[in-house]
Amino acid sequence: MDDAQGKDLLDTAHEMADAAGAAILPFFRSAGLTEDNKLAGGYDPVTEADRAAEQAMRGVLARRRPKDAILGEEFGTKDGDSGLTWVLDPIDGTRGFVSGTPTWGVLIGLSDDTGVHMGMIDQPYTGERFWGGFGQAQMRGPMGTRPLTTRQTQRLPEAILFTTFPEVGSDAERAAFQAVAGRVKLVRYGMDCYAYALVAAGQVDLVIECGLHTYDVQGPIGVIQAAGGIVTNWQGGPAHMGGQVIAAANAALHAEALDILAGMSKC
Structure with missing residues (x-):
């Protein structure tokens, strides 16, 4: 275009x-x-x-x-x-x-x-x-207009993770999420799409969810990718149709979290 x-x-x-x-x-x-x-x-x-x-x-x-x-x-x-x-x-x-x-x-x-x-x-x-x-x-x-840039946190022990519901998906999906959550610095819940905005704004590092619809994810994907982040499914493939979604601030953090998720859950 x-x-x-x-x-x-x-x-x-x-x-x-x-x-x-x-x-x-x-x-x-x-x-x-x-x-x-x-x-x-x-x-x-x-x-x-x-x-x-x-x-x-x-x-x-x-x-x-x-x-x-x-x-x-x-x-x-x-x-x-x-x-x-x-x-x-x-x-x-x-x-x-x-x-x-x-x-x-x-x-x-x-x-x-x-x-x-x-x-x-x-x-x-x-x-x-x-x-x-x-x-x-x-x-x-309220503070004006500014560029969006994701954070450069490189390791899970330094990361902030969000999800909307503590009861994440199936038993296998919940166990995979908890395995990641057990390694990060801070876990917060209940922010819906605002959590994805915070990834793009450089405030938090990860959002991990499942059971999403197309209309839940395409807006956030566009924002996060433009700000330098990565959004995929839990196997590392495209996420724009929904389902399991991981949004990460950068490639290094995405790879570390994805290694856990992909090894413990199935699409």
Whole structure:
């Protein structure tokens, strides 16, 4: 893609994030928020804010990029003929959203048959936006705009590791995660997509998760890769379709953690 195409795509992503944030914020920490549970026998909420945000983003695409395909968590797929697909998660971390914690975010990914080309993680309540692709890796927030660069931590005993749920996947997956967790300096839980943003921002070193969907990972992949990090599955292959995911700040740390995960778990 030339510079003009890349700029148009990034501008489109920024406009989508602005529209999603405007749709979401009136519902955040609102006593009138309504939700439905998508998981029989468990709890996986979807709210009116999720649906409003995805509709707002789809509206931007209908006006600016009508030939592009869309894959969204709430409203499924829309075919396109440009070869590009926008992958949307209007609120990643809805459990956090309904709890009032500012660790959820709007995820936007852009991919084609070769993989992810651009990603964005937006937290409209804190005013933080992280994006990467087409030669950019930046964030903006209350302290202004700055480049994104991942950390250079080289060894697990010096690393900070995040995952969303302590109960990671199957028994084998949980054992593999715990084997890595037992070697790092610090383990934290429950940050959803914000943890991936912190990898890109150079604050933490690893995120290890499993059971993810395409719309959970493509936005973070674009941001982290542009900032210098690595995102793969637990066998070292592509992660853009979801499943088992490891996001690492650099190649050395990725290799050390991957050696443990690949040896103890199966895809």
